[in-house]
Amino acid sequence: MTPISFSLCVYCGSRSGNNPEFADLARQVGRWIGEHGGQLVYGGGRSGLMGILADAALDAGARVIGVIPKALVEKEYAHTGCTELHIVETMHERKRIMAEHADAFLALPGGIGTLEEFFEVWTWRQLGYHDKPVGLLNLNGFYDSLLVFLQSAVGSGFMNDWQMGLIRTGSDAPLLMQALVQAAGTTAPDVQLDQI
Numbered sequence: 295m296t297p298i299s300f301s302l303c304v305y306c307g308s309r310s311g312n313n314p315e316f317a318d319l320a321r322q323v324g325r326w327i328g329e330h331g332g333q334l335v336y337g338g339g340r341s342g343l344m345g346i347l348a349d350a351a352l353d354a355g356a357r358v359i360g361v362i363p364k365a366l367v368e369k370e371y372a373h374t375g376c377t378e379l380h381i382v383e384t385m386h387e388r389k390r391i392m393a394e395h396a397d398a399f400l401a402l403p404g405g406i407g408t409l410e411e412f413f414e415v416w417t418w419r420q421l422g423y424h425d426k427p428v429g430l431l432n433l434n435g436f437y438d439s440l441l442v443f444l445q446s447a448v449g450s451g452f453m454n455d456w457q458m459g460l461i462r463t464g465s466d467a468p469l470l471m472q473a474l475v476q477a478a479g480t481t482a483p484d485v486q487l488d489q490i
């Protein structure tokens with residue numbers, strides 16, 4: 295078996311959004327992981343961006359680990375084509391297994407599930423529960439208003455710049471993924487961090 299060069303956990307919508315650019319992004323991310331010898335860890339569904347991401351990664355030769363709670367197997371159409379599909383009892387178990395298998399985390403556009411997962415790995419990072427890089431893919435300003443809100447929370451004294459500095463944001467998927475993988479200390483092509 296060829297060793298994997300990195301393992302990226304990707305959170306994204308169980309819906310596809312109303313603009314084809316979201317699906318294109320999920321495809322680009324999945325393809326990039328496969329083309330760079332990586333492993334995708336994700337929520338194990340076939341629905342929405344999740345399914346598009348996993349199919350693109352598999353098509354590009356990536357190992358794909360899907361982790362899905364038993365109760366969501368039908369709702370999110372568990373992806374039986376995954377290299378490894380873990381059907382687990384609870385959402386907590388899902389998130390723990392996903393985090394354990396990841397070198398870095400990346401959130402694409404999505405809804406409250408995606409946001410919850412992103413905020414959880416970010417808060418775990420600030421507490422020192424892990425030291426893995428966390429990224430937010432801000433495609434065409436999708437997360438602009440969230441980032442403005444977070445800055446306003448800094449301004450209000452509930453957050454600080456150090457916490458904001460724990461996440462990497464960017465709109466260019468390959469550059470952001472390279473930066474995350476490099477920060478994780480796993481093998482990846484060189485990247486100009488000042489481009490992020």
Ligand code: AMP
Nearest residue numbers: 306307308309337404405406407408410
């Ligand atoms: P969404 O962004 O809402 O479309 O959800 C994306 C993924 O997040 C789906 O696989 C959901 O099952 C998952 N999800 C939903 N709620 C939660 C939660 N509380 N914790 C973790 N993941 C969740």
